[in-house]
Amino acid sequence: MRTRIALVLLALFLMASNALAKDVVFAVDATYPPMEMIDADKNIVGFGPEVVMAMGKAGGFNPILKNTAWDGIFAGLASGKYDAIASSVSITEERKQSMDFSDPYFEVKQGVIVPKGAAISSVADLAGKTVASQMGTTGYFVCKKIEGATAKSYDEIGLAVEDLYNGRIDAVIADDAVASNYALQHEQYSQKLTLAFLIAPEAPEYLGFAVNKGNKETVELINSALAAIKANGEYDKIYAKWFGPK
Structure with a gap:
């Protein structure tokens, strides 16, 4: 009891x-x-x-x-x-x-998503390209710093990836975990996109x-x-x- x-x-x-x-x-x-x-x-x-x-x-x-x-x-x-x-x-x-x-x-580090087969393997290769990210994120801040590139912002990172998939832009920058998810694990996007490289940060x-x-x-x-x-x-x-x- x-x-x-x-x-x-x-x-x-x-x-x-x-x-x-x-x-x-x-x-x-x-x-x-x-x-x-x-x-x-x-x-x-x-x-x-x-x-x-x-x-x-x-x-x-x-x-x-x-x-x-x-x-x-x-x-x-x-x-x-x-x-x-x-x-x-x-x-x-x-x-x-x-x-x-x-x-x-x-x-995090910033990852760069590009179409498979694109001749993009470094930041220098993004010159002359349209590079996108979600507005107000560190990924977008990186886009704006890339010499010779045109930075484009989106309300959501998924909208940027969709435009990349459909050939409207040249690259998307996002936190590496997110970039990897879209480029390597997403059933649809991984068919045409890949994670090209990670951008070395100025500081962690x-x-x-x-x-x-x-x-x-x-x-x-x-x-x-x-x-x-x-x-x-x-x-x-x-x-x-x-x-x-x-």
Whole structure:
């Protein structure tokens, strides 16, 4: 009897703890596979969302994922529509002027997708070409720096890849995990496209969770939870699921 009562009390305690857990709303532009995307059941999935959900479990908070278009995602953060952005946001000095970041959770390089057989194997080969990426991303910033190339921006990276597939542009630049997904793993695009090369970065590029400037409470909550899933091995399990063992 005492054992049964103890189990009931434990269950009630856990239910109460879950009910009192802090909601943390994360904006996600779910158009960036395999990092963030929508599955067949209309759920937000991917490496990033799975990391966030694991962080919530480890950190004792309730993550709420809110699908948000990239073109308004930073303005929404500034206006308080959500607590953080979990959408493959690269930590840059410029962005740190207007927002704060968690500790890094993923390292990226910029990958260049081209049609199979194209004579493009280096940045120099992109001179005279139309090179595209998603607007406001570090991939697009790279496009604009390529000497002699015409930079073109798209609302979503998938739209750029579609135009590349149909011969309307010459190359697409995106985070390497995303570029690899479209060029090497996508059933349709991989038939005509390939990942030509990775661009050597001037400095390491890391993704972080963005929060409003001065929101130390949320940064500390996220950092603590991120550290916990790295320590208990959950982060490595999620990484291996999406990208293979490190």
